Amino acid sequence: MQAAATSPLIDRLPVVRGSYKENAAMAPLTWFRVGGPADVLFVPRDADDLATFLAGCPADVPVLVVGVGSNLLVRDGGIAGVVIRLGSGFTAIEQVGDTQMRAGCAVPDVMLSKAALDAGLSGLEFYRGIPGALGGALRMNAGAYGRETKDVLVEAQAVTRAGDRVILSNADFGYSYRHSNVSDDLIFVSALFQAGPGERDEIEARMNDITSSREDSQPIKSRTGGSTFKNPGGTDPNGPKAWKLIDAAGCRGRVRGGAQVSEQHCNFLINTGNATATDLEGLGEEVRAQVKMTSGIDLQWEIKRVGREAGA
């Protein structure tokens, strides 16, 4: 029998093989290192365990999956319901046939690019520069250096909110720039990627170029969330760039509490040490307003903002 909605959340959740943690700190699980706790954090043992959880989790309980939090701003009031984080049961990588790679959705993007290099396969080098895990890459259509997830994804396995296993084709994702159209309720567990034959030395050289160009242009050692706003021109190399609009609006280096617009790359927000999520989101909104005033362009957040306001 299911416990009543008035029982503590943890008592209403199904028996699983993975782990539950109540009042779990989220800040250490994100790049910004800010934000309040999750009511419950669930780390499933494997995809069957995840499906069991979702099938047995009462429908009124909010569920949010996170990756490694490199595109996530968790608000200071924390996250209601259950946060799911895929763990070691989702980290397998294997070559499939001559030119494909299958990987679990907790695999860091960087590890997929490295595995493709080891297999002598090209086309996945761009993942070398993206610090997320593959579940986040699938959701965000992560991309860099002229390639995006939509260019390399063949299909993905996912689990629905009801606990059913489904397979999604690339077309099912309805990809556009940094966006997928699939339901937020779907949790991706593994994916198949298309690569091509390549020369190991050339692949490695491209990956090294990506590493050094990142170090030169982005504050990758800071507490940040990557690009804050989408480029209004999408992937069009000649379209308007968010960083240029922010710079022209005079926002480079702007500070609010412990939050700062990066001096190095002004589409990045930084937690300089003691920022709250409120500081960071407030600074982002200040920047949007200033850009709107100076250019007429309404920047759209790329970073996913989740959770409750402080005190809510």
Ligand SMILES: Cc1cc2nc3c(=O)[nH]c(=O)nc-3n(C[C@H](O)[C@H](O)[C@H](O)COP(=O)(O)OP(=O)(O)OC[C@H]3O[C@@H](n4cnc5c(N)ncnc54)[C@H](O)[C@@H]3O)c2cc1C
């Ligand atoms: C220094 C830096 C540089 C960056 N450079 C780039 C770049 O060049 N290109 C680029 O595209 N991005 C870039 N990013 C942003 C970020 O790395 C990507 O968006 C990444 O794909 C997010 O993955 P994640 O695991 O961190 O996801 P999270 O930030 O944890 O989550 C992002 C979204 O994905 C969803 N999600 C996560 N896992 C799953 C899953 N298993 N199933 C379903 N949904 C899921 C979450 O619910 C959330 O909506 C950068 C970030 C930083 C900090």
